[in-house]
Amino acid sequence: MNHLAAIQVIIPLLCAPLCMLLRWRTGAWLIATLATWATFGVSLVLARTVILNGAITYDMGGWPAPWGISYHVDILSAFVVLIVSGVAALTLAFAYKSVQREIRPESLRAFYALLLICLAGLLGIALTGDAFNIYVFLEISSLSAYALIGMGQRRRALRAAFQYLIMGTIGATFILIGIGLLYSLTGTLNIQDLASRVEMIPTSTYGNHTLITAFAFLTVGLSLKLALFPLHLWLPNAYTYAPSVVTIFLAATATKVAVYMLLRFSFCILGQRFVFEQLTLGNILLLPSLAAILVASLVAIFQYDIKRMLAYSSIAQIGYMTLGISLNSHAGLSAGILHMFNHALMKGALFMVMGAVAYRTGSVYLSDFRGLGRRMPWTMAAFVFGGLSLMGVPLTAGFISKWILLQATLEAGWWPVTAIILLGSLLAVIYIWRVVETAYFNPRHEIEHGTEEAPLSMLLPMWVLIGANIYFGIDTSIPLHMAERAATILMSGGTL
Amino acid sequence: MELIIDITLLTFLGLTALAINRIDKLFCIIMLSGIYSLLCASLFVSMDAVDVAFTEAAVGTGIATVLLLSTIGATDTQQRSAPQRPLFALLVVCATGAILVYGTMDMPAFGDPDAPIHHHVAPRYLEMSQQEVGSDNIVTSILSSYRGFDTLGETVVIFTAGLSVVGLIGFRGMQKFGDRQRAAGITQDDMGKHLVLRIVIKMFIPLILLFALYVQFHGDFGPGGGFQAGVIFASGFIFYTLMFGLDAAMRVVSPRTLSYIAALGVLTYGGVGITTLLMGGNFLDYNVLRPDPLQGQHLGIFLIELGVGTTVFSIMVLIFFAFSSRKGLRQ
Numbered sequence: 001m002n003h004l005a006a007i008q009v010i011i012p013l014l015c016a017p018l019c020m021l022l023r024w025r026t027g028a029w030l031i032a033t034l035a036t037w038a039t040f041g042v043s044l045v046l047a048r049t050v051i052l053n054g055a056i057t058y059d060m061g062g063w064p065a066p067w068g069i070s071y072h073v074d075i076l077s078a079f080v081v082l083i084v085s086g087v088a089a090l091t092l093a094f095a096y097k098s099v100q101r102e103i104r105p106e107s108l109r110a111f112y113a114l115l116l117i118c119l120a121g122l123l124g125i126a127l128t129g130d131a132f133n134i135y136v137f138l139e140i141s142s143l144s145a146y147a148l149i150g151m152g153q154r155r156r157a158l159r160a161a162f163q164y165l166i167m168g169t170i171g172a173t174f175i176l177i178g179i180g181l182l183y184s185l186t187g188t189l190n191i192q193d194l195a196s197r198v199e200m201i202p203t204s205t206y207g208n209h210t211l212i213t214a215f216a217f218l219t220v221g222l223s224l225k226l227a228l229f230p231l232h233l234w235l236p237n238a239y240t241y242a243p244s245v246v247t248i249f250l251a252a253t254a255t256k257v258a259v260y261m262l263l264r265f266s267f268c269i270l271g272q273r274f275v276f277e278q279l280t281l282g283n284i285l286l287l288p289s290l291a292a293i294l295v296a297s298l299v300a301i302f303q304y305d306i307k308r309m310l311a312y313s314s315i316a317q318i319g320y321m322t323l324g325i326s327l328n329s330h331a332g333l334s335a336g337i338l339h340m341f342n343h344a345l346m347k348g349a350l351f352m353v354m355g356a357v358a359y360r361t362g363s364v365y366l367s368d369f370r371g372l373g374r375r376m377p378w379t380m381a382a383f384v385f386g387g388l389s390l391m392g393v394p395l396t397a398g399f400i401s402k403w404i405l406l407q408a409t410l411e412a413g414w415w416p417v418t419a420i421i422l423l424g425s426l427l428a429v430i431y432i433w434r435v436v437e438t439a440y441f442n443p444r445h446e447i448e449h450g451t452e453e454a455p456l457s458m459l460l461p462m463w464v465l466i467g468a469n470i471y472f473g474i475d476t477s478i479p480l481h482m483a484e485r486a487a488t489i490l491m492s493g494g495t496l
Numbered sequence: 497m498e499l500i501i502d503i504t505l506l507t508f509l510g511l512t513a514l515a516i517n518r519i520d521k522l523f524c525i526i527m528l529s530g531i532y533s534l535l536c537a538s539l540f541v542s543m544d545a546v547d548v549a550f551t552e553a554a555v556g557t558g559i560a561t562v563l564l565l566s567t568i569g570a571t572d573t574q575q576r577s578a579p580q581r582p583l584f585a586l587l588v589v590c591a592t593g594a595i596l597v598y599g600t601m602d603m604p605a606f607g608d609p610d611a612p613i614h615h616h617v618a619p620r621y622l623e624m625s626q627q628e629v630g631s632d633n634i635v636t637s638i639l640s641s642y643r644g645f646d647t648l649g650e651t652v653v654i655f656t657a658g659l660s661v662v663g664l665i666g667f668r669g670m671q672k673f674g675d676r677q678r679a680a681g682i683t684q685d686d687m688g689k690h691l692v693l694r695i696v697i698k699m700f701i702p703l704i705l706l707f708a709l710y711v712q713f714h715g716d717f718g719p720g721g722g723f724q725a726g727v728i729f730a731s732g733f734i735f736y737t738l739m740f741g742l743d744a745a746m747r748v749v750s751p752r753t754l755s756y757i758a759a760l761g762v763l764t765y766g767g768v769g770i771t772t773l774l775m776g777g778n779f780l781d782y783n784v785l786r787p788d789p790l791q792g793q794h795l796g797i798f799l800i801e802l803g804v805g806t807t808v809f810s811i812m813v814l815i816f817f818a819f820s821s822r823k824g825l826r827q
Binding site: 003013014016020061062063107111117120132136139147151183184187188189197208210213214216217 | 595596598599600601602603604611612613614615616617618620621641642643644645646648649650652653655656657659660662663664666755756758759760762763766769770773777778779780781782783
């Protein structure tokens with residue numbers, strides 16, 4: 001039972017080389033699918049254990065912290081791991097047909113192996129209690145993500161991957177510099193140990209220069225990774241040109257894990273008081289978040305490639321999460337954390353729709369959607385429901401997190417911000433409506449693709465996610481409870 | 497004295513970086529980046545970090561240079577467009593540098609014995625690792641036992657790099673390339689015609705391979721270990737390929753076999769962890785492998801270093817094969 005935290009990461013990490021050992025190509029998919037479902041199962045047990053018994057600490061190699069690397073699973077980690085592994089399990093179920101169509105057969109095994117490695121990296125970041133180990137797993141997840149994006153069908157995928165590689169590497173290097181500076185001040189890498197020793201650092205009236213620099217590098221590096229507004233430039237291309245399955249997986253997980261890292265570093269290491277009162281992280285995040293919500297939503301309206309449109313929408317949605325953080329209140333944090341979960345549900349479902357449409361029509365330009373309302377009724381219905389959740393219509397998951405966020409802004413008395421959140425939702429209505437209108441009310445496409453409904457193996461995971469969108473819009477107790485408890489832990493500095 | 501050496505090395509480092517920026521001949525840039533790594537390695541030596549220096553020398557100066565050369569072999573030696581001079585980027589870089597300098601203001605002085613890094617975690621490594629892990633080289637103890645999980649992660653990073661190259665470039669047409677060469681009666685590259693080179697390389701290859709094995713198995717006692725050994729072994733192999741052609745090298749070990757070896761290397765490392773789990777310890781807790789904990793540590797470190805070495809070796813050769821087989825296709 002104790003070993004669960006380690007097993008969670010080891011399963012995908014070691015199944016990846018297994019994929020490469022097989023000659024049988026379907027076998028690679030089978031291993032990957034089994035591995036992801038096993039991780040999802042473990043994450044459920046882990047979340048249950050953490051909710052009931054509190055945080056778990058696990059010492060790798062039997063060496064106690066701070067000498068060895070220890071895993072520390074609190075409710076926030078368990079929550080993020082649940083999102084990541086759940087999305088991975090559904091994505092792999094979806095992947096079989098889509099990958100067959102989009103990836104060269106001789107690269108199939110490498111593709112699934114890389115997907116598993118990326119999953120292991122993201123899980124490792126969320127579970128570890130060691131700052132340098134975070135960097136190692138960040139490298140694992142980023143490197144595999146670059147390669148996965150580059151495997152897209154169009155040649156532009158390589159360029160997008162390269163762009164992401166450069167930006168992502170700069171981000172990762174900044175994070176490493178930040179961790180290095182923290183180490184030079186404290187002599188430790190364990191997160192809890194770091195927190196207690198950072199607190200003891202004597203500060204002059206101007207604060208400790210090295211600590212401030214560490215904070216600056218960490219914030220900029222993480223903002224690059226989570227695609228905060230002016231640093232988001234890598235994201236639209238990467239999501240647009242990546243293979244459908246990769247877009248589903250990364251859009252639903254990668255940026256969330258980056259948000260998680262931001263929370264972990266600012267609340268659990270540097271400390272809420274230092275970060276918010278002395279360095280005003282709230283003000284630093286506020287403007288980019290609002291700009292993300294407005295500008296990215298506006299840009300999304302003018303996109304003709306619908307995958308790119310959803311990518312811009314992702315940037316806007318990340319804005320909601322960072323806005324929640326910038327409020328520096330329990331309610332704001334809960335809203336931000338809950339939105340990680342809800343956004344994974346809706347974007348996962350919406351990008352699955354893109355994958356299904358791409359599978360049948362070959363591309364996802366707006367014009368390809370003409371008449372799809374009749375020819376792919378289930379797929380397009382999923383798009384409508386996913387879109388409703390994205391706008392934040394009541395009875396969908398998207399409504400809950402936006403509602404809590406609105407309440408949090410009202411609580412803080414930030415009226416203009418409330419207005420901007422509502423405006424962002426209106427903009428979402430416009431860009432979702434463009435697709436819905438084309439799919440249902442436009443004349444049929446002049447070229448008959450012979451399009452029919454997407455295969456069942458794609459529809460099932462898609463509708464599981466849509467079901468989750470609706471279920472968690474009505475009965476939101478489980479994720480909300482976890483998000484609120486995670487927020488409590490963060491506000492108390494990660495010690496609970 | 498040390499100060500003079502440091503200043504000289506840093507000056508050279510700066511000059512090399514500037515030169516890399518100014519020159520537009522790719523071949524020169526690659527050579528200079530090799531020199532850059534060598535200077536870094538020298539700096540590490542002057543800081544008494546010989547393990548890091550060894551890795552930097554083997555990876556930065558050795559294999560990275562060879563891989564970059566094989567890349568320009570497949571592309572071009574000249575930069576196509578004139579280098580841009582983006583002012584904004586320069587500003588950002590200068591600002592970042594200024595912030596870094598600002599950040600050093602409250603940093604403990606270099607080599608300060610009272611610095612926190614010497615008083616919190618490090619003392620246990622220095623004083624106890626002999627009794628706890630048993631390895632004479634403290635760096636090896638930290639890398640493979642105290643922080644063995646990080647090293648597993650780094651091994652996976654190497655493995656991922658190989659997979660990425662295989663997934664993105666692949667080996668399409670590689671078989672055809674071999675066939676074509678055989679059909680034309682060519683079994684060696686042009687370099688194979690140089691008699692002196694041939695003989696010298698033939699003499700050197702066994703020594704390089706032997707040295708790699710020494711580095712692999714001597715990592716417990718001196719600088720070295722799986723990473724460096726794998727890279728050195730791979731360079732010996734790449735030497736062979738340069739001399740006798742891709743075709744001959746691939747007959748020794750095919751890309752597919754290499755990808756199997758790489759996967760097995762990672763699995764060896766992970767397998768040790770799984771074994772420790774099954775034997776009742778935590779993941780990668782080598783103490784439980786043998787009744788005597790020290791012997792267990794020794795066995796565990798030996799096995800994981802073996803895993804690291806084989807993975808690094810096969811991935812390096814695999815990446816080299818992938819790049820140079822594309823060159824063959826162009827010809």
